[in-house]
Amino acid sequence: MASPLDQFVIKPIIPLGKIGASEIAFTNASLFMMLVVGAIGLFFMAATSQRALVPGRMQAFAEMLYEFVANTLKSAAGKEGMQFFPLVFSLFLFVLTANFMGMIPGAFTVTSHIIVTFALAMLVFLTVIGVGFAKHGTHFLGLFVPGGAPAALVPFLVVIEVISFLSRPISLGMRLFANMLAGHIALKVFAGFVVSLGALGIGGILGATLPLGMIVALTALEFLVAFLQAYVFTILTCVYLNDALHPGH
Amino acid sequence: MATPQKTGTEVPGGGNAGPGFPPFKTETFASQLLWLAIFFGLLYWLVSKVFAPRLTEVIEGRASRIAKDLEEAAAAKVKAEEAGAAYEKSLAEAKAKAQAIAQARRDEVNKASEARRKSLEADLAARLVAAETQIADTKTKAMANVEGIAAEAASAIVQRLGGTAPSRGDLDAALKAALKA
Numbered sequence: 001m002a003s004p005l006d007q008f009v010i011k012p013i014i015p016l017g018k019i020g021a022s023e024i025a026f027t028n029a030s031l032f033m034m035l036v037v038g039a040i041g042l043f044f045m046a047a048t049s050q051r052a053l054v055p056g057r058m059q060a061f062a063e064m065l066y067e068f069v070a071n072t073l074k075s076a077a078g079k080e081g082m083q084f085f086p087l088v089f090s091l092f093l094f095v096l097t098a099n100f101m102g103m104i105p106g107a108f109t110v111t112s113h114i115i116v117t118f119a120l121a122m123l124v125f126l127t128v129i130g131v132g133f134a135k136h137g138t139h140f141l142g143l144f145v146p147g148g149a150p151a152a153l154v155p156f157l158v159v160i161e162v163i164s165f166l167s168r169p170i171s172l173g174m175r176l177f178a179n180m181l182a183g184h185i186a187l188k189v190f191a192g193f194v195v196s197l198g199a200l201g202i203g204g205i206l207g208a209t210l211p212l213g214m215i216v217a218l219t220a221l222e223f224l225v226a227f228l229q230a231y232v233f234t235i236l237t238c239v240y241l242n243d244a245l246h247p248g249h
Numbered sequence: 250m251a252t253p254q255k256t257g258t259e260v261p262g263g264g265n266a267g268p269g270f271p272p273f274k275t276e277t278f279a280s281q282l283l284w285l286a287i288f289f290g291l292l293y294w295l296v297s298k299v300f301a302p303r304l305t306e307v308i309e310g311r312a313s314r315i316a317k318d319l320e321e322a323a324a325a326k327v328k329a330e331e332a333g334a335a336y337e338k339s340l341a342e343a344k345a346k347a348q349a350i351a352q353a354r355r356d357e358v359n360k361a362s363e364a365r366r367k368s369l370e371a372d373l374a375a376r377l378v379a380a381e382t383q384i385a386d387t388k389t390k391a392m393a394n395v396e397g398i399a400a401e402a403a404s405a406i407v408q409r410l411g412g413t414a415p416s417r418g419d420l421d422a423a424l425k426a427a428l429k430a
Contacts, residue, residue: 005270005271008270008271008272009271010271010274010277010281012280019279021276022275022276022277022278022279022280023276023280024279024280024283026284027277027280027281027284029277029280029284030280030284030288033284033285033288034284034288037288037289037291037292037295040292041291041292044295044296044300045299048299048300048304051306051307051310052307053307053311053314055307059307062300062304063304063307063308066301066304066308085301086293086296086297086301087293087297089296089300090289090292090293090296093296112272113271113272113277113281114272115272115277115281115282116281116285119281119282119285119286123289177272181272
């Protein structure tokens with residue numbers, strides 16, 4: 001029987017060559033990245049082509065997504081946070097669409113690979129550092145000095161703050177990756193139970209209804225997780241960008 | 250997670266479907282990063298150059314349109330209120346004017362009737378006076394006639410009784426005495 005991990009295997013579709021030990025190829029992961037971006041692109045192209053004063057269904061949905069992300073960004077990072085809107089909106093759309101596309105049976109989940117989620121997290125992290133230093137210079141380092149702390153505690157607190165700052169991209173990427181991975185593995189494991197129980201005859205088929213019910217419930221949960229993780233990724237991005245704009249506690 | 254792998258003998262197309270935990274297969278990372286950079290870069294470009302500006306334009310356009318319409322409505326309301334006030338004012342003015350005209354007319358009519366009454370009264374008074382003088386004249390005339398008639402009657406009576414007519418002087422003296430009594 002297929003391993004629950006098979007769904008995460010990257011298979012080259014068009015091999016392109018090698019860089020050292022790394023194989024460069026257009027893979028199933030690349031294909032689904034393309035499908036994700038293509039779906040977002042087609043939807044928004046169609047939704048924003050009219051630019052109607054009174055929006056149609058697609059435009060209303062596009063505007064809803066826009067305002068949802070814009071409000072999240074504004075409430076976390078203030079009005080000047082809107083300069084990062086394209087980045088935050090792209091991240092939200094990419095993660096959300098990749099998560100949902102992964103829910104299609106047989107589809108590849110782009111966000112179930114840690115290198116992808118970690119790269120997106122690093123993109124946020126490096127943006128925060130770059131913008132922080134560009135805007136505030138060395139004042140950006142004030143981020144690591146909690147105000148109002150006793151002087152004796154400051155060195156200790158700075159170490160903690162630096163560690164927590166550096167662990168941000170890891171936790172940000174890991175959270176999304178682990179949620180997607182775990183959910184999809186759980187679905188596959190329960191599906192495996194259904195198959196192996198079903199092979200045991202009539203009693204097994206009756207017994208298999210239990211894991212089948214679990215799959216139904218887990219699928220609903222996974223849809224929630226797919227949205228929730230995209231939202232969590234977005235809101236944490238906004239919170240981190242707020243540090244770049246307003247360092248100092 | 251044990252990852253027994255990387256013998257370097259993988260054939261292209263056979264891929265890295267070998268044993269191990271697929272997300273931790275480092276030899277896939279370069280390819281993943283490359284395609285992620287390409288497609289996420291494309292998405293970022295689309296969002297920042299096309300979708301976000303379009304949506305911003307639509308949403309802000311709508312917001313400003315609504316604000317403008319509200320402003321216009323408020324201006325129209327103020328205008329309507331002003332028109333209402335002007336109407337009330339002109340109505341009050343017209344009422345006052347009508348009352349003034351009516352008052353003037355009433356005064357005029359009163360004055361005219363007063364004047365007519367006065368002239369009528371004066372006329373009547375004059376006529377009264379004239380009538381009174383006439384009456385007095387007639388009276389004096391009548392009195393004079395009475396004296397004459399009395400003298401003639403007395404003279405006739407005396408002639409009938411005495412045979413001779415009394416002298417004018419005696420008659421007058423006697424008449425005067427009699428009229429005085």
